[in-house]
Amino acid sequence: xxxxxxxxxxxxxxxxxxxxxxxxxxxxxxxxxxxxxxxxxxxxxxxxxxxxxxxxxxxxxxxxxxxxxxxxxxxxxxxxxxxxxxxxxxxxxxxxxxxxxxxxxxxxxxxxxxxxxxxxxxxxxxxxxxxxxxxxxxxxxxxxxxxxxxxxxxxxxxxxxxxxxxxxxxxxxxxxxxxxxxxxxxxxxxxxxxxxxxxxxxxxxxxxxxxxxxxxxxxxxxxxxxxxxxxxxxxxxxxxxxxxxxxxxxxxxxxxxxxxxxxxxxxxxxxxxxxxxxxxxxxxxxxxxxxxxxxxxxxxxxxxxxxxxxxxxxxxxxxxxxxxxxxxxxxxxxxxxxxxxxxxxxxxxxxxxxxxxxxxxxxxxxxxxxxxxxxxxxxxxxxxxxxxxxxxxxxxxxxxxxxxxxxxxxxxxxxxxxxxxx
Numbered sequence: 001x002x003x004x005x006x007x008x009x010x011x012x013x014x015x016x017x018x019x020x021x022x023x024x025x026x027x028x029x030x031x032x033x034x035x036x037x038x039x040x041x042x043x044x045x046x047x048x049x050x051x052x053x054x055x056x057x058x059x060x061x062x063x064x065x066x067x068x069x070x071x072x073x074x075x076x077x078x079x080x081x082x083x084x085x086x087x088x089x090x091x092x093x094x095x096x097x098x099x100x101x102x103x104x105x106x107x108x109x110x111x112x113x114x115x116x117x118x119x120x121x122x123x124x125x126x127x128x129x130x131x132x133x134x135x136x137x138x139x140x141x142x143x144x145x146x147x148x149x150x151x152x153x154x155x156x157x158x159x160x161x162x163x164x165x166x167x168x169x170x171x172x173x174x175x176x177x178x179x180x181x182x183x184x185x186x187x188x189x190x191x192x193x194x195x196x197x198x199x200x201x202x203x204x205x206x207x208x209x210x211x212x213x214x215x216x217x218x219x220x221x222x223x224x225x226x227x228x229x230x231x232x233x234x235x236x237x238x239x240x241x242x243x244x245x246x247x248x249x250x251x252x253x254x255x256x257x258x259x260x261x262x263x264x265x266x267x268x269x270x271x272x273x274x275x276x277x278x279x280x281x282x283x284x285x286x287x288x289x290x291x292x293x294x295x296x297x298x299x300x301x302x303x304x305x306x307x308x309x310x311x312x313x314x315x316x317x318x319x320x321x322x323x324x325x326x327x328x329x330x331x332x333x334x335x336x337x338x339x340x341x342x343x344x345x346x347x348x349x350x351x352x353x354x355x356x357x358x359x360x361x362x363x364x365x366x367x368x369x370x371x372x373x374x375x376x377x378x379x380x381x382x383x384x385x386x387x388x389x390x391x392x393x394x395x396x397x398x399x400x401x402x403x404x405x406x407x408x409x410x411x412x413x414x415x416x417x418x419x420x421x422x
Contacts, residue, residue, distance in 0.1 A: 013313075013326050030298035035338040037291035038395065042342025043349065045284040045391050046383075050350045052277050053387070054380030056270070060239070062204045063266060065132035066211075068233035069242045070261045076254040078228045088252040089234055094241045095249075099126040100229035102219040108212070109174040110165030117161055118211050119175070121219020127156070132202050133213070140169030140198030151215025154197035160209030162199045171196050177223055190222060203378075285394060292335060292398035299331045299406035303413075311413060320411040327407035328400065335399020339392055347388075350381040 076085040082100055089098040102121035107114060124146030128134050134142065138159055145154050155173065157165075167173055177190045194214070201208055220226065234249065236242060242261035250259045263270070313323065349356065357379050361367060 030294065030301060031334050034291070034294035034298055034334050035341070037294050038288070038335055038338030038399065039342040039345065041284070041288040041291040042339050042391060042395050043346035045281075045288060046343065046346030046388055047349050047353075047381070048280060048284060049277075049387055049391070050346075050381045050383050051353070051379060052273075052280065053384050054382035056273050056277070057382050058380040059204070059273075060270075062132065062202055062207075064235075064239050064262055066130070066202055066204070066207050067262065067265070069236040069239045070234040070245065070249055070259060071265075072232040072234065072249060072253045072257055072259050073230075074253060074255075074257040076257065077230070077232065078226075081254070082229055082232075085253050085257075086232055088254075089232060089249060092234075092245060092248055092252055094236050094238070094245055095234050096237055097126075097129055097235040099123065099129075099233055100216065100231075101233045102216065102223060102225055102230050104177065104219070104223045104230075107176040108161070108165055109176065110167045111171070113165050115161060115164045116210070117157075119155075119214050119219060119223075120211065121214050121216045121223075123216045124151075126216075127213055133200050136200045136202045137198050138201050140196065142198055145197050145213075146215040150221050151218040153192075153194045153218070154215070155194045156198045156200060156213040157196055158208040158211050159199050159201040160205055161212060162196065164209070167196050169196050169198055175222065190224070192222060288391075288395050289398050291338075292395065292402045295331045295334055295399060295402040296406060298334070299327060299403060300409075302330065303327065303406050303410040323413075324407045324411040327410045328403045331403030331407065332396075332400045335396060335402070339395045339399065342395075343388070343392065347383060350383050353379055353381045 072085070072089060076082060077100065086098050086100060089095060099122060102119075104119055104121075106117055106119050108117045122130075124142070127145065128142060133156075140156075142156065144152065145156065146152060147154075155175075157167070157173075162168065165173060172193050172195055174191060174193050214222070216229075220228070232253070236245065239262060243263060246259045246261060250257045253259070
């Protein structure tokens with residue numbers, strides 16, 4: 001009676017073939033190379049995909065934490081009608097915050113440097129409700145912001161912008177705006193001195209290097225907005241709800257309202273990230289497939305060296321299916337072990353990626369992740385277990401597919417021919 005598939009004796013023979021022997025040292029070396037290749041390929045694939053996922057999540061969370069999820073523009077942004085529109089927007093289910101905002105570009109002059117900046121005019125209460133900014137105050141405080149005539153003269157700067165201008169809390173800065181009050185000869189240039197109240201850092205250089213906050217009423221006065229706002233910014237419980245809530249927001253905001261969301265504002269950026277993610281995944285999957293192909297070399301040499309053993313097993317009653325399974329297990333074991341080792345290595349690397357970055361920077365004395373280039377101040381990593389499951393499935397599939405050719409050849413060895421010259 002033939003033994004059951006993958007029986008203990010088949011597993012023991014497959015295991016014996018994987019053990020290192022002096023006369024089969026070449027086979028053992030190729031098996032080790034295959035194991036290391038698969039391990040590194042899986043680990044690199046997990047690390048790269050996790051870093052790209054983390055990069056996207058960090059950018060998204062900081063962009064939406066600094067900006068809103070939806071924006072309302074239209075004729076309702078003037079005077080009391082604006083406040084009523086804000087109140088109506090807040091009643092929409094899913095909206096957790098809505099605030100009028102003035103946003104304009106200006107020139108900032110420090111003691112020794114000049115820099116362009118984007119000014120956002122918001123009320124003191126609204127600024128404190130932006131947790132990414134309020135919790136990111138590095139120097140100074142928000143005390144006194146928005147107090148005084150027309151909101152007072154205090155401004156809050158991003159840390160990179162403050163460093164460029166060479167200012168700190170308590171220092172004066174001069175703002176120059178080309179869109180001042182309207183005159184008979186057109187818009188006049190407006191210039192005014194302000195005092196730095198605080199410096200914030202949101203961990204994204206795109207914002208830290210360019211943005212500053214000013215009291216809402218002061219921004220209206222400085223930029224000649226009279227009693228109007230540029231838009232109403234709404235934050236939602238879930239950013240993915242933004243597109244579906246646009247019709248409702250337009251309805252409650254009032255006639256002539258134009259509603260856009262964060263996907264409209266950053267669509268090109270996130271589309272480029274997604275394309276890069278997909279292309280990188282494809283390239284790394286090909287590397288995994290190439291690493292798995294090394295199993296073929298080891299099995300081909302193993303079949304050649306074990307031709308006499310195969311013939312003896314066949315004469316003792318082992319069927320072709322048993323020989324096929326033995327070599328599939330022998331080659332597949334390399335793939336399984338390499339995959340598991342790559343999984344452990346990749347996940348551990350992602351878990352301690354911040355410490356690894358610090359160590360590399362300490363050893364090399366250079367920054368390996370410049371915030372000026374990558375927008376973020378550290379390498380992010382988010383382990384997506386569903387994606388890792390796909391990586392493991394693909395790697396194991398390629399590993400076992402690579403064993404089929406040599407295993408099939410081994411099962412077709414003729415015992416008579418194999419033993420003829422022994």
